[in-house]
Structure formats: C-alpha cells, structure tokens
Amino acid sequence: MVSVSILQTQKLHKHFNGVNAVDHLSLRIEKGKVTGIVGPNGSGKTTLVNLLTGMVPSDSGAVLVSEMKLSRIRPYDVRTYGMTRTFQQVRLFQQMSVLDNVLVVLTERGVFLSLFEYHTNFHLRQAKVVLEQVGLWDKRNENAENLSYGQRKLLEIARALAMGSDTMLLDEPFAGLFPSMKKTVAGIVQKLRSEGKTVVLIEHDMEIIKHLSDHLIVLDAGKLLAEGKSHEVLSRKEVIEAYLGE
C-alpha cells in the first residue's frame, strides 16, 4: 500500500528566546488518517500547528503540503491548501452570532459578485448541518461570547467543519469538555475519518488517543520522541518515561 503524505515537515525549526519550541522536526502526516500528537506541556505541539498554518514564521526548515515544498505559508493560503484548524485557546468571532460565525466562512474565498450579496438558503442549510452536528443550532442567534466554554469549543469545530477542508488540525479539542460533549467531538472525528479526511489531533487523554488515532506522534522538547501505531507507541519505555518525568 502506498501511503501519501498530505503534510510533511523537514527539519522544521522554531525557537522563542532561547527555547527550541520545535527543534529540527521532520515528520509526515498521512492522508485520510487520524494522526494523534501527544507530548508533555510545552513540547511544541501548538507551535507545530502554528507553523503549519503560517501563524508563526519558522526559523528554518520546510513544510510540504501534498508533496509540494513551500518556502512560506501565509494564513490566507491555509484554506487554499485544503487545511483548517482550531485553537487550543478558542478563537471565535466574539461579537457575531453563532450562525454568523459559521456563515462568514461559507463565502467562496471572499469573492463577492457585489457588495450587497446575501448568504443564500444553500449556505444556510450548510450552516444548519454543522451546527446541528455540534448541537448549537438552537443557539444560532446567541452572540458567540455568551456561550459556555464547551459550547465555544464546539462552535469553533463547527466553523472548521463548515469550511469543508480535507485536512483538519485540532488543537486539544477535548480539553475541558463534559463527557457528552467529548462524545460529540469523538463522533465528529470518526465521521471525518470515514469521509476520508485527514485529521491531526492534539490530545492529552490517552484513552481518547488510543480510541481515535491511527497513527501517533510523540513530541518531547520540540523533537520527535516516538511514532507508530498508538497502542504500540504508548507502551514504549521512553514514552512512558517522558510522561512520568513531566
């Protein structure tokens, strides 16, 4: 079987005031799989996602999207490359309604025929589908800032889903959620996988990771500590030590 890597880093490097957040990291994310990324706090997981989405510039190294080497990724290009992400610290359009948070991404790359174009029923139906998936359709007229923490996380996931991207980078989507909400998110990840989408899942809970991910990457201090099938990787000595020594 030929495995296709949809995202790849080559000696990707980023330091912040002497700390190597991501340290000459080379890894591959395979298409159509759920790749879990784990590692102690500060091991560079979020920085990796920030590098992949152009939100922080790299010091050196390269990112390859669908085998295409990019010298520089800009946030605006992320969607063009079929990628989307969520944030560990949720970032919504606070002053906008739940519905508008989703509708605003349902605009074809900011191309407007005129200044006075409305979203159509077609867009509204799409928004309804993703908001129902996370159980927020009833809250569609609330301002995003008035939602609970968990609902805000779910809305961010709905917004990412609405973009219909092939690759989703989810930075701790389960953190701080109630069990019922965790179930919702797990269901979404499984559905994405069954649709052939690529998911990069950063998560601390090992049970969730074992349950959801096909492939696991363990980071420690910005370096690749281990990778492979999740249950196998999680039983390795160095991985256990990295966690116990945290």
Place this chain on the structure above:
Amino acid sequence: MDILPQLIANSLIAGSIYAMVALGFNLIFSTAKFFDIGYGALAAVGAYTVFYLAKVHNFPTLVGVIAGVVVAGILGFVIEKFVYKKLRGRKASNTVMLIASLGVFTALQAVIAIFFTSQFQTLPSDLFGRGVFHIGGGVVTSVQIAIFVLALIIMSVLAWFLYKTMFGKAIRAISDDEEVARIVGIDTEKVIGRVFFIGSAIAGLAGILVGFDTGITPTMGFSLLLKGVIAAIVGGVGNVFGGVMGALLLGTVENFGIWYISGEWKDAIAFTLLIIFLIFRPQGIFNRK
C-alpha cells in the same frame, strides 16, 4: 422664544455630521486597525469636487455631489492600495501608519489649496434650497434637515450592510479577529480595500454637506476629523454604532455648552469631553475592558 428646542435641533444637526464622520472613521479603524488621519482630508476632497464641477464648470449640483462622493471613495481606496497596504505588507507599526496618514492628510490639503487657494468658498444652494423651517420652536434650514435625514439613511444602510450582507459579515469578522479571519479564508486585503472606499465616500459626503451648510476651505477636514475622532473615542473606537452615540453626545454637550458659556469655547468643550473620557473611560461608552 424658548431656546431649548433650538439647542436640541442644533445638537442633532451637529451630532449627525459628527456621526457620519465617526461611522466612516470607525469602519476603517475596525478593519485596518490604525488611526487614519488622512481620512479627514477626504471630506475636503468631496466638497471641492462639488465646488469644481458645480461652481466652476456649472454642472448640475447633484452631479457634483455624486461625483464628490465617488471621487472621495476612490481616492481613499487608491491611497490604501498604494500607501497603507504597502506599509502593512512591511509590518509597519501603528505609529508609522499614523504618521503616513498624517502625510497623506497634509499632502491632500496642500494640493487643494494650490488648485483652489485657501480662500473661503460657498457651494451652490440650488440642491436643497434655502428653505427655513420652524419645528417645535426651533429654526432649521433645508440643508440641515438634509444632513439629519442623510445621516439617518447612512446609519440604517450601514447597519443593514454590516449585519445582513456577506461582505458586512466579513468586515465584522476582520474587526473581531483579523488573523482568524485570514485562516478561515476571508480575503482581508480585499475587504479592507473596499472598506476604505466606503468609509472615504462617507467622509466625502460629510464634507459636502458641511460645505452646503457653512462653506468650504481646504483645511475644513481637520476640525471634522477631530470631532469625528472624539465621537469615536467617546462611543468606543472601532465600535461603529458606539460612534453614533458618541457623536450625539458630543453635539449635545457642545451646543448646550456654548449656550451657557460662549461660542469660542466650542472646541475646548469638545476636548474637555475627550479628556474626561480618556481619563475615566478610555474604552468609550460601548466597548468593554
């Protein structure tokens, strides 16, 4: 004669002008995120376009007004494209942007003075007529009624625009979190360009209306800008409709103030209001934090 109705009328008229200026200013600030001083000069550009077409070349005044609004809009768009956008691309700080826009302001004002001299001019009065109306004990001119009505129209259209159209939602998303707006695929540069057109056109209209009411000079944009900015700060910078409330408050405080003190104090009163807000509520009436 009772003075109260007149004071209220004057407050509303001044408030309407300030509101228009603040609306455009806030629209630009909320997306481009810097204090665009050059914006003030576009009010004069609008007014002098009307002067040039309608008074020098005898076009119908309405043609002049439409051209004035469009010219101000296009000029704002072009300045954004060739000055501010380039600076943004180089990650210029807000201070650099501020100074660049001060340069734009000074240059535009100088060009107007070179072509039209610094002399005070009036605009043709045929469009709104010279009617004088007595409303509830106050006296207002037809131009002033037009100012009030147009301000209401612009506010309503803008509200509809921002909350109902795709483009308006993109504007609100950018003002909320520009980086995320980019990640989700909104073409922020394009949106900002168009916002400059809209905001600048509003500035042009405000300048034209002031021109009909009190006449024009090349430096007219400065005091308009100041009042618009004060209104914006009082209402909450970047808060498009907060600016309208700030404008009404400013118009009211000014007009009641000069009645109780005297006319020369008008600007001092405006700045006192500004300073009070900067000290006690720098985020303005409607912004949190």
